[in-house]
Amino acid sequence: MSEREVLAILKGSPPEVKALALATRELVLSLFPDAVETVHPGWGNVTWGRSTKRKEQLFAMNPMKDRINLGVWNGTALDDPDGLLEGTGKAIRHVKIRDAAALKKPALTRLLKAALAAAPRPPAR
Numbered sequence: 370m371s372e373r374e375v376l377a378i379l380k381g382s383p384p385e386v387k388a389l390a391l392a393t394r395e396l397v398l399s400l401f402p403d404a405v406e407t408v409h410p411g412w413g414n415v416t417w418g419r420s421t422k423r424k425e426q427l428f429a430m431n432p433m434k435d436r437i438n439l440g441v442w443n444g445t446a447l448d449d450p451d452g453l454l455e456g457t458g459k460a461i462r463h464v465k466i467r468d469a470a471a472l473k474k475p476a477l478t479r480l481l482k483a484a485l486a487a488a489p490r491p492p493a494r
Contacts, residue, residue, distance in 0.1 A: 374408045375415055382432050389437045389466055390415075393430050396472050397439075400481050401427065418442075419490070427488050428481070429461070437466040441484045448483065451476035 375394060379387045397417055398404060404417040404427070418426035429440035441447065444454050444462025453476060454462035464480070466472060 378408060378410055378413050378415070379432055383434070386432050386435070386437065389469065389472075390430060390432050392469055392472050393437050393439055393466055396478075397428055397430070397481070400478065401485055404428075419488070427484060429463075431463075435467070438463040439466055441480070443484060443487055447480065447487060449480065451480070453477060453480055 372391065372394075375390065376387070379390055382390070394406075394415065398406070401417055403419075405420050407416045407418075407421050408414075409416065414429055414431045416426050416430075417428045426442050428442065431438040431440065440461050440463045441454065442461055444456070445458070445460055447454070447462075449462075453464045455465060456462045464471075464477065471477065
């Protein structure tokens with residue numbers, strides 16, 4: 370996907386949220402460079418996974434009015450000693466990204482790396 374496609378789903382978002390979304394995307398792609406990025410215009414979000422298959426998704430970015438929710442697909446199975454993950458879903462938890470400083474916290478990087486390490490790898494094709 371391209372930044373242009375990501376910006377398309379952010380069309381009605383405030384400038385601060387657009388900037389957070391792009392910075393969040395940059396962080397995820399820096400840690401997961403071989404991610405398959407999918408923009409979902411109907412849902413207004415972006416997902417990253419090992420493929421486009423739902424069972425191989427790892428992260429999702431949902432723009433909100435005043436923040437970004439960064440979903441972690443296997444978040445319920447992760448240790449979260451810093452208490453970043455929120456939510457009550459059966460598998461997905463999210464981190465609320467309210468400012469650029471949140472993206473620079475080592476705890477967030479550790480959490481995303483742990484999610485990547487814990488995610489099952491699909492069988493070789």
